[in-house]
Amino acid sequence: MSNARRSERGPMMTGGTPLRSLDEEELLGHIFPAFPPGADLVVAPGDDAAVLRTSDRTIATTDTVVLGRDWLDAWSSGADIGHKVVAQNLADVAAMGGVPTGVLVTLVADPELSLEWVLDHVRGLAEVCTAAGVAVLGGDLSSAPPGVVMVSVTALGRLDGEPVLRSGARPGDVLAVHGSLGLADAGLRLLQADAPDRLPEATERQRRPEPPLAAGPQAAAGGATAMLDVSDGLLRDGGRIARASRVVLDLDLSALVPDVDALADVLGAEQALDCVLAGGEEHSLLATFPAGVLPAGWRAIGTVRAVRDDEAPAILVGGRVVTHTGWDHFRAT
Ligand SMILES: Nc1ncnc2c1ncn2[C@@H]1O[C@H](COP(=O)(O)OP(=O)(O)OP(=O)(O)O)[C@@H](O)[C@H]1O
Ligand SMILES: Cc1ncc(C[n+]2csc(CCOP(=O)(O)O)c2C)c(N)n1
Ligand SMILES: [Mg+2]
Known part of the structure; x- marks a missing residue:
C-alpha cells in the first residue's frame, strides 16, 4: 500500500463516529448485514447462540490479535485486521487437515474506537469468510480501557479424514512447505522502518496473510504424517514437530535460496535469511510426507531422521544446530 493511501486512513480513535455514541443493538445492526449467509447455518447470529450443521468430528481453534x-x-486498516485474524485461524484448521466451516468473532474495544473502523474491519473479515465458504456464527462485544482494542476469533472446521498431528513425522520422511517463507516478517521489518513500499508483496503479506487453505486437506489425503502452519517461524514451528514426533528435522539450506533471494535485495542477505528461518505470521503450511509422495504445490525443504543417542529432538540447518529463536509472546529477548 502506498504512503498516500496510508495517510488517507484516519487513526482508529479519532474522527468518525465513536462507538460510545451507539448502543450494542445499534452496533450489531450495522455489523450483521456484512456477514455471508452460510449454507450450513441453521440459526444465524442474533439469538443466544448460532446453530451450524457440521460433521461428526469438529475442529476448534482460537487466536487473538491485540x-x-x-x-x-x-500500518493496518480495520479490513486488514479482519482479514488477518480470520486467516490465521483458518490456517490452524487447515493445518489439522480440515476444512473451516464457521467463526465466532469477539471485539473488545475502547469506546473511542470509530464505527467506521469497525465496519471496515467487519468487511475485511467477511471477505475472507466468503472466499473460504465459512459462516460467521456470531461473537461478543465488550468495552476496554483507553487505547485497548483486541479481536479474538474462534474457528470451527470439518474433518473428513484423520487429523494430521504434529507428532506423526517418521525417520525417512520428507519435510515440505506449501507457500512462501519470510515474507510477512520482511513486511513487518519494512513497516517498522517506515519503508513499506520497498517490497509491497512483503508488507501486503504482513497485513493480509494468505494461508493455502486447500493444501491442508490435500496434504492429509496425500499421506502427510505431521503438519502445522508457520505462525512463529520455520525453526520454532519445525522444532515443535521435531519434539512432538521425537525426530530430527534437517533443513536443506539450498532449498531455501529462492525464499532468501526474494528478500535479499531489499533487506540484505543476513536479514533475509533471518526472516526465512525465524519469521512469524506467514501461515504457510509445513508438513512431513513419506518419501516419494509429495502432493502438487508442496516443495521439499529437508529430511526427517531418527534421533541419535547423543542428541535431543530438534530442527537442524544443514546438519547443524542454529540459534534463531522465532516469535514468542512473553519471553523478553
Ligand atoms: N490459554 C490457553 N488455555 C488452554 N489451551 C491453550 C491456551 N493457549 C494455548 N492453548 C493450546 O496450546 C496449543 C498451542 O497453542 P498455540 O497458540 O501456540 O498454537 P499454534 O498453532 O502453535 O500457534 P498460533 O497461535 O500462532 O496459531 C493449542 O492446542 C492451544 O489450543
Ligand atoms: C506491533 C507488532 N509487533 C510485533 C508483531 C509481530 N508478531 C506479532 S504476533 C507474531 C507471531 C504470531 O503470533 P500468534 O502465535 O499469536 O499467532 C509476530 C511475529 C506485529 N505483527 N505487530
Ligand atoms: Mg498453528
Missing part, C-alpha cells in the same frame, strides 16, 4: 502487539494503527 492493538500494539499484533498491529499498529499506522
Whole structure:
C-alpha cells in the first residue's frame, strides 16, 4: 500500500463516529448485514447462540490479535485486521487437515474506537469468510480501557479424514512447505522502518496473510504424517514437530535460496535469511510426507531422521544446530 493511501486512513480513535455514541443493538445492526449467509447455518447470529450443521468430528481453534502487539494503527486498516485474524485461524484448521466451516468473532474495544473502523474491519473479515465458504456464527462485544482494542476469533472446521498431528513425522520422511517463507516478517521489518513500499508483496503479506487453505486437506489425503502452519517461524514451528514426533528435522539450506533471494535485495542477505528461518505470521503450511509422495504445490525443504543417542529432538540447518529463536509472546529477548 502506498504512503498516500496510508495517510488517507484516519487513526482508529479519532474522527468518525465513536462507538460510545451507539448502543450494542445499534452496533450489531450495522455489523450483521456484512456477514455471508452460510449454507450450513441453521440459526444465524442474533439469538443466544448460532446453530451450524457440521460433521461428526469438529475442529476448534482460537487466536487473538491485540492493538500494539499484533498491529499498529499506522500500518493496518480495520479490513486488514479482519482479514488477518480470520486467516490465521483458518490456517490452524487447515493445518489439522480440515476444512473451516464457521467463526465466532469477539471485539473488545475502547469506546473511542470509530464505527467506521469497525465496519471496515467487519468487511475485511467477511471477505475472507466468503472466499473460504465459512459462516460467521456470531461473537461478543465488550468495552476496554483507553487505547485497548483486541479481536479474538474462534474457528470451527470439518474433518473428513484423520487429523494430521504434529507428532506423526517418521525417520525417512520428507519435510515440505506449501507457500512462501519470510515474507510477512520482511513486511513487518519494512513497516517498522517506515519503508513499506520497498517490497509491497512483503508488507501486503504482513497485513493480509494468505494461508493455502486447500493444501491442508490435500496434504492429509496425500499421506502427510505431521503438519502445522508457520505462525512463529520455520525453526520454532519445525522444532515443535521435531519434539512432538521425537525426530530430527534437517533443513536443506539450498532449498531455501529462492525464499532468501526474494528478500535479499531489499533487506540484505543476513536479514533475509533471518526472516526465512525465524519469521512469524506467514501461515504457510509445513508438513512431513513419506518419501516419494509429495502432493502438487508442496516443495521439499529437508529430511526427517531418527534421533541419535547423543542428541535431543530438534530442527537442524544443514546438519547443524542454529540459534534463531522465532516469535514468542512473553519471553523478553
Ligand atoms: N490459554 C490457553 N488455555 C488452554 N489451551 C491453550 C491456551 N493457549 C494455548 N492453548 C493450546 O496450546 C496449543 C498451542 O497453542 P498455540 O497458540 O501456540 O498454537 P499454534 O498453532 O502453535 O500457534 P498460533 O497461535 O500462532 O496459531 C493449542 O492446542 C492451544 O489450543
Ligand atoms: C506491533 C507488532 N509487533 C510485533 C508483531 C509481530 N508478531 C506479532 S504476533 C507474531 C507471531 C504470531 O503470533 P500468534 O502465535 O499469536 O499467532 C509476530 C511475529 C506485529 N505483527 N505487530
Ligand atoms: Mg498453528
